Amino acid sequence: MLPTLFKITDAEWEIMRVVWANEAVTSKEIIAILKNKKQWKAATIKTLIGRLVEKGALHTLEEGRKFIYSAAITQEESMDVVTKDVLSRVCNKRKGHVISTMIADTTLSSADIFTLKALLEQKSTMALNEVLCECVSGQCECEEQHH
Numbered sequence: 001m002l003p004t005l006f007k008i009t010d011a012e013w014e015i016m017r018v019v020w021a022n023e024a025v026t027s028k029e030i031i032a033i034l035k036n037k038k039q040w041k042a043a044t045i046k047t048l049i050g051r052l053v054e055k056g057a058l059h060t061l062e063e064g065r066k067f068i069y070s071a072a073i074t075q076e077e078s079m080d081v082v083t084k085d086v087l088s089r090v091c092n093k094r095k096g097h098v099i100s101t102m103i104a105d106t107t108l109s110s111a112d113i114f115t116l117k118a119l120l121e122q123k124s125t126m127a128l129n130e131v132l133c134e135c136v137s138g139q140c141e142c143e144e145q146h147h
């Protein structure tokens, strides 16, 4: 469970990927992995780790003179937050288009497509004729069309 619905920045996400892939890591290991990909200074990486600990995204375990970091949130939970965040930025009426673009731009396996087809099949049984715009007045073109 997510402790709070916090946002992980792009830079912090890079750190989380290392922690998720390795389960338990020291800052030294994180620095070694990200040094080549990102050209970040060790101090920058330590700052990012500190922020993630503060946010409750990382657990800290003190072992002798070093700290071992592990993930307090799963990659799946975090992915869900990101997905919801992306879709929360557009009008309800445009979400279908965003998802279509994502699918069009993504390489999918047969298994992925099978799952998507089944999901769409299930969705089609309860589809609405029109998705309702729930935007704040003045933030969406939908409303202008009604006037």
Ligand SMILES: [Zn+2]
Residues within 6 Å of the ligand: 091, 092, 093, 133, 134, 135, 140, 141, 142
């Ligand atoms: Zn709208």
